[in-house]
Every structure is written in C-alpha cells, then in structure tokens.
Amino acid sequence: MLRPCGIWSESYILDRINLKIMKQTIMKQTKNLYLSFTALCIMGCINSVAHAALTIAGNGKSTFSIVIPARAPQSVTQAAHELQNDIAKSTGAALPIIKDTANTSAPYISLGSTGQAKKANITDKDIAPDGFRIVTEGGNVYIIGLDTTVKPPRTRDDRLNSVFTPDPGAEGPQYTPQGGYSNGTANGVYSFLEKQLGVRWLMPGELGLVIPTKSTFRIPEINHTESPVFSMRDMSFIMDGKDTKDIIYDWTLHQKLGNSYGMHRRNMNHSWEDTVSKSLYATHPEWFALIDGKRVSPNGTAYKIETTNQQLIKHVANEAIAALKGDPQLRIFSISPNDGFQGWSQSPESKALYDEKAPLVGGLPSVTPLILKYYRDVANIVESEYPQGKLAGFLYSSYRYPPTSGDVDLPRNFIPILADDQNYFYGLYGENSQKNFEHIISTWHKGVHGDWFVYDEPNILYWYNESGVITPPATGILNFYFSRLTKYGIDGMTTSGSFVWAQTALKNYLLAKLLWNPQLDANEVMLDWLTHAYGPQAAPFMDKFYKKVDGWFSETWRHNYITASDMEAIYGGDHYPQLEQLFLQAKAQPMTEAQKRRFDLVEMNMVVLEWRLKKAGYLPQGYISKLQSDTAQIDRYFFDGGDTRRSEDGSFAMMPELWGSGMAKSRLMKVVLNGTPENTVEGDVQSLRLNEGFVQIYAAQSGKISLTVDSLNAGSAITAYSLFPGDNGKSVRRGICDAGDTITFEAKGGQLYLFNIGAYGQYQAKAKYTVTIPDAELTTGAIRGERLYLNGKSGAKTYIYASGEKMQTTQGSKGVTASN
Secondary structure, rough: OOOOHHHHHHHHHHHHHHHHHHHHHHHHHHHHHHHHHHHHHHHHHHHHHHHHHHEEEEEHHHHOEEEOOOOOOOHHHHHHHHHHHHHHHHHOOOOOOEOOOOOOOOOOOOOOOOOOHHHHHOOOOOOOOOOOOEEEEOOEEEEEOOOOOOOHHHOHHHOOOOOOOOOOOOOOOOOOOOOOOEEEHHHHHHHHHHHHOOOOEEEHHHHHHOOOOOOOOEEEOEEEEEOOOEEEEEEOOOOOOOOOHHHHHHHHHHHOOOOOOHHHHHHOOHHHHOOOHHHHHHHHHHEOOOOEEEEOOOOOOOOOOOOOOOOHHHHHHHHHHHHHHHHOOOOEEEEEEEOOOOOOOOOOHHHHOOOOOOOOOEEEEEEHHHHHHHHHHHHHHHHHHHOOEEEEEEEEEEHHHOOOOOOOOOOOOEEEEEEOHOOOOOOOOOHHHHHHHHHHHHHHOOOOOOEEEEOOOOOOOOOOOOOOOOOOOHHHHHHHHHHHHHHHOOOEEEEEEOOHHHHHHHHHHHHHHHOOOOOOOOHHHHHHHHHHHHHHOHHHHHHHHHHHHHHHHHHHHOOOOOOHHHHHHHHHOOHHHHHHHHHHHHHHOOHHHHHHHHHHHHHHHHHHHHHHHHHOOOOOOOOOOOOOOOOOHHHHHHOOEEEEEEEEOOOOEEOOOHHHHOOOOOOOOEEEEEOOOOOOOOOOOOOOOOOOOOOOEEEEEEEEEEEEEEEEEEEEEEEEEEEEEEOOOOOOEEEEEOOOEEEEEEEEEEEEEOOOOOOOHHHHOEEEEEEEOHHHHHHHOEEEEEEEEOOOOOOEEEEEEEOOOEEEEEEEEEEEEEEE
C-alpha cells in the first residue's frame, strides 16, 4: 500500500523507485499501467516534498522567529537561545525570540505549549516524559514535549538528592507524574539541531561544539515523535568528581540526559546508616550483626544489621512509612544494606540463609536469600500499613547473584536496582563474564513486577587514573550491555562517566548517546564522533587506534585500576609504537583548526604515556618516539602555576588526578626555634609521627629555597611533588618532577613548608626518591600542643626536620639530604 505523498522523504522516494524497477521483471502484464501510475505518484510526491520543505535561513537572512510561551520553563528558554545561537553561527541569520503573547506573524518555530501550538492543535498529549514531537505544518515548525517547571538540579549532589528549585514564574506542571522532571521540548530542540543542522556537542564548552556552516538551511517535511527508552539517564563524576561547572551541566542537557522517574540518592542508596543508626546499638544491640559470637558495635559506614530480627524489620518499615508520609514528593524509600561485602551477621538464623552453592563474593558466601527475605519482610509491612508506599533496594555485591534454590519473586511494591559490581570498570570483557551477566539479569527479570533500574560503570576506570594513558571506548561491551538492558526491560540507568575529558570525551559521549537510545550501534556512534572531532580523513585511523587499545585491554584486563603490570602488558613492547604510528597517520590528515585543537588533547596524553613507558623501560630497546618530551613539557600539560591546567574556556581540567593523596593528613602548628618545650597536660602531646613522610622545611629567613631531586623511581607512574605551607593546606604548589630536576620556591621567613613526591595515575604506585636541600641545617624536633619545637644550629637560613621513620635525613657539607 502506498503511503500518502505528503509524508515521503526524497530518500524514501528513491528507495521506492528502485523497488518498482525490480518488480518490473515479474509484473510484465501490467507493466505499462504500473509504470504510468508510479511515475505520476513519484512526480506528485516530489512536488509535494519540494512544497513541504522549509527554508529556515538563506544568504544570512531569515523570515522565521522563535516563539516561546510567555511563562516558559527555564529549559525551554535555554533551548530557544541555543537554537537561536546555533542557527546564527551556521547561517549568519538572526532569528528573534518572542513571547507567544506578542503580535506574531508566520513563519515561526514554536517551542513548547505556545498559543500558536494550541491553535494548530499540536499538544504534548500522549508524549512520554522527556519525549518530544517535531511537526512542520502550515509553513511553521512546532517542537513540543512535556516541560516541568522546577529548575532541574545542576550539581551531582543535587541530582542524586533530587534537589529541585520551584520556579513560580513558569507555567506548567512542576514535576512529572513519577516525581521527576522533564525537558521534553528542549530535548526536541537539541535533536532538531543535531539531525537537521548537523550540530554536535562532542565535549563541554566551545571546543566540543561543532556547527556546520550553511549558506541555506532547509528542512524537509517532518512529523516525528520520539521518547527515550530509559526514564532515568544519569551520568556522575564527569567534572572533577563534582560536576559543579555550568558548562558541564549544559553538555548533559544537550545529550538529553535527565530523570523523569524521580529516582535519586534518597531512594536508591545504601540506607542502613540512616535507617538503623549507630546510636541504636546502645538500646538494641540485638539489631546489629553477630560476629564471632558477639554483637558488634557499628563502626564506619559499612556495618551490617541482624535482618532476621522481626523487631528490627518493624523498625525499618516504620522508618520507611514515616518518611514517605512526611514527604509526598519522596514516593520511594530505600531499604538497601550498607556498602561492602563483609560483616554479615553470623547468627544461626542468618547463616541458615547464606547461599553456599552460589559463586563466592570476595571469598565469602552469597547472602542473597538473607537479603531477599529482608526485602520481602519489610515490604509486606509497608504494603499492609501504607499501600501507596514504594520501596527500593540494590541487588549488589554479596547479594547480586540470584538464589540457587527457591523463587526470585520480588515484592510488588519494591523497585530493584541491579548493580552487578563485578562488571564495573571494563568487567564485561570476555565471554564468561558476559554469560554470567546474562544469567544474573535474566533470572532477576523473572521476579520483577514493575519498574527496575541499573547502576553500572561499564567502560571507565576507577574515577581517576585515566590521565596520561589511552583507555578504550569498549564499543563491544557497550553494544552487549545496552542490548541486554532493553531485552530485560530495564527502565533507567545511572552510571559514572569520567572527568578526564581530554582523554575520555569519546567514552562519555558514547554513554550519553546510548542512555538516550540503547539500540544505537556504539561503533557507528564512535565513527560519527571521530569524524566530527578530527575530520573524515583522520577518523578511520583513529577508529583503528581505539580498536587496537580495545583489543589489548580485552586480552589482559582483570581489575579496576591500571597497575604497573597493566602498563607493560597493554602499552609496552611493540604496542606503543603501533599506537603511535596510527596516531601520526591521523595527525597527518587535513583538519580544521578546531579539529587540531581537539586532536592536541589526545596527543597530550600520548606524550605523557610515552614519557611514563620510557621511564619504566617498557619501550622496545632503541625505539625513538616522535612524541618524546621532557619533564618541563609534561609539567605544562598538568599544571598552570601550580593549579590543574584547564581548557581554554575553563570547561574541564586537562589532566586531573587525585592530587589530594599527596597532602598532609594534619594541619601543622607554629614553630619555635631553639626554645624550651612548654609543659602540657595529659593528652595534649601530639604524635611525633605527625606528617610522617614529608620533608619539613622551616625558613628562618625570607628568600629562595631550592631542592634537587637526586634520584626518583616510581616505575611507569606519574611523579609529582607537593609543596605547601604547614599552616595552610589549601595553598599548594605542585609540579611534575623527575630525577635531576631542581625545584625552587620563594620562602617567607618564619614559615614552615611541607614537601613530598608522590606517584599517581597507577594503582598502589610508590615514589622512591632522594632530595638535597643546599645550605640547610638538619634539626631535631618535638611537638607540644600546637607548637613544633626545633633545635638546630643558630644562624642558619633553612632548617630541615622529618618526623617518624619514613624519611631518613643526613647532614652533608652541601646541605641536608632526605630520602624515603
């Protein structure tokens, strides 16, 4: 049956022409009639398409305006400005933004529930939250979806806690029916810009923005409705672990991330610390885990409780009911165990519910039957006493495996969150791990009666640890993983991206795209990203580049971090030269200035990787890299005046690391030189091991102080020094260093400074080093109260002190030498 001509696209017409020609051979008797009919229909449709196509802008001008509701939600207003700016950058045409209450003349692009859309009978009815409809009608364009009026949370913490800010100036529903937020119209605008104008947001900021230049911006007839598969599409840890930058938040909007379901930290977290607080141990020790015959006093945030105690079950149910009644917006209450796979109760009642036949978790039995019974017991009480209440809980760690006997039926008022942590951090490399995941998700699926979600981190390293290396997008993992989420009816996902954008922008982009549409082919999305990021001629080389790394990872990957052995196995030997050859072939291809700047980000990581491998002796003997560099250049990649270097527009840190691990654990006190320690009361004497492992430098006079790095060995780890005043841990100077470097700083008289060298970017790496401070005097010391008393040769300019046994110091003719 032929489609009505008015909705055919030109590509569809060509396909139909080919199909008709093929059919000529088997329809000889009706050939003339058939061809006449086809020709007439095709000509009519071509005329219809030509008539239906709209020219939005041409020759730097446009007759269109952008119309928004007079009281538009923030998401619609922001999307309108994005539409206006991107069309202007592409075509030079300036489209005004006007309110729907103004005297509006066609043509226009209507965004949201405008009066013009209502008059045309175009509404958001039957469009799912976060979904949208784009329609061309009467020479106008309508983009519409459900738009909630609360201002969505901008920071990671606010997102996880679902902190919404009401907007009294906007018109429309505050929340979705499920208690989340919806940016339907804005999602439609961003899709329109991508598919019709060719815009891409490859990474945050101007560097990631791709807008093709067009002399004419023409669109075909459109009648398209689209909704996301997942109601929750959340990515955490994509800006220095905090996501506080507006520019990062804007990137998430452009990728159509969101949470229309309203799942957040308060209802999908490890909850026992709040629900069964430590203070209850004083009155109810029987509510806490029995370990080695004793009820253990809870400590930290990973303690466990006695889930077979029915009084405790009643307490948890009451806490859930009270919270749900007290905050109707909460809707769902988490009853998940605290984190960690250890410390489960060893009471006879609990041990009877251990699953000895299931695979071990961290060498310990699975406790799934124990936690499943707990979930059911609490849910039964809540269902009886507060039927509208919903609960949530993880299927995770020691209780990730479905029970080996009995049913997997989950309560009907319970929303499970599958967190198969064995597959975090590239864990789905390998056929066995994929089979195991398939078993877990397919089995639990049988027991789910409604919505369920996942938390996972399929293709990142452990949050940091990705600077100065090349990590794979892992398209094979993503294609397998997301196809299983859709197959088994997962309703939403929260995942961790990476904040090392200079090296991982492609991975973040892939995750975001698949969160919106999990049926996409990750390989095609990757090639599209590479083509826009570096140009069509460089893209094939970079595609091979990433697939090389992907293959090497899949052969050796066994854990969450990069270790020294990983550095050698993945990048060492002839692997790095192969990678560099592909990289240089890509670099030789023609690129725009913006593409070159994006390519420079990867080159920066390649240069650091070569530096790391060369230091560790992992490169082939005699190999000379065309990307080799010195320590000073490596330092410029990481730091800008001691601070982490950022992109030109400040949108992300170029080479972030967990530099805080190089900080002293305690703030230092005032220094008294050659004075008598004061008497102190009992308990006032601080440990002599305070700030052990730091070279402590006391400047008796103002002036320059130099430290020479005599030796330094940390294998393939990144080596950096930290130097900061002892009374101000925030004023830190950092820099990359290597053996033979001299570090000089301007010291203030009467100030104590702390110095050390750390190893970064590699699991359990340690820096072994020796430094010499010329013209310095070695001192002994004692700590009393808030003072450090130093005893040294009078008249010296600089004094060196090291507490504990981790630093060895010696006095020489040229100064003090310290080593760890």
